[in-house]
Amino acid sequence: MKVKILALLAAVFIVCSALHFIEPTAAASAKKGYQVDKGTTYFMDETDPFPHYYKLVWKTYWFSKNVRTVQTVQYERFSKADKWKVLATGSITMYKVSKTKMKFIDIDKYKGKTSKWVYYEKTKLNTRNYYWKVFRPGMVNPSPE
Numbered sequence: 750m751k752v753k754i755l756a757l758l759a760a761v762f763i764v765c766s767a768l769h770f771i772e773p774t775a776a777a778s779a780k781k782g783y784q785v786d787k788g789t790t791y792f793m794d795e796t797d798p799f800p801h802y803y804k805l806v807w808k809t810y811w812f813s814k815n816v817r818t819v820q821t822v823q824y825e826r827f828s829k830a831d832k833w834k835v836l837a838t839g840s841i842t843m844y845k846v847s848k849t850k851m852k853f854i855d856i857d858k859y860k861g862k863t864s865k866w867v868y869y870e871k872t873k874l875n876t877r878n879y880y881w882k883v884f885r886p887g888m889v890n891p892s893p894e
Contacts, residue, residue, distance in 0.1 A: 782810030782811060782818065783811050784808055784809065785811045786807075786885070787806075787807065787808045788806075788807055788888070788889070789804060789805065789806045789807075790805050790888065790889055790890075791804050791805075792805070799827070801825050801826070801827060802825065802826050802828075802829065803823060803824065803825050803836070804823070804824040804825075804833055805822075805824075805888065806821065806822045806823075806824070807819055807820065807822075807888060809885075811877075814845075814875065814876075815846075815875070815876060816843070816844055816845075816876065817842070817876040817877070818840055818841070818842045818843075819840065819841045819842075819880075820838075820839075821837075821838065821839045821840070821841070823835075823837045823838070836859070837857055837858060837859040837860075838857070838858045839855065839858065840855075840856050841853060841854070841855045841856075842854045843876045843879065843884075844876075845875055848873065849872070849873055850869055850870070850871060850872075851869065851870050851872050851874075851876070851879060852867070852869050853866075853867070853868050853869070853870065854866075854867050855867075855868070
């Protein structure tokens with residue numbers, strides 16, 4: 750009887766110890782986010798008399814069911830012989846705030862100045878479906894502004 754109780758206590762101790770070591774690691778990785786997508790697209794501004802070449806690089810991180818962040822870096826060059834120079838960096842965070850509303854926080858750094866926009870969009874899609882069906886297709890085939 751005493752052996753069974755000791756074995757049971759030892760098993761509980763081992764399980765609790767394992768959970769103690771696993772939980773902080775899971776919390777730290779969830780705080781950083783998981784990279785779910787990355788990509789690069791190239792485009793050219795043909796409206797300018799002197800065409801510019803652009804490269805957009807992005808990484809998308811998933812934090813929870815309702816939160817997704819896209820980190821972007823935009824490069825430019827004036828001819829194919831030039832090296833790529835960083836034009837702007839930014840991050841766009843999507844929050845699903847209700848069944849029909851999504852909140853966007855857009856932070857951009859362009860020529861040393863940082864700007865922040867907060868806007869809402871009416872949609873029934875969650876952040877995952879919105880990213881894959883609406884947001885990402887616009888990044889893969891960008892149009893010059």
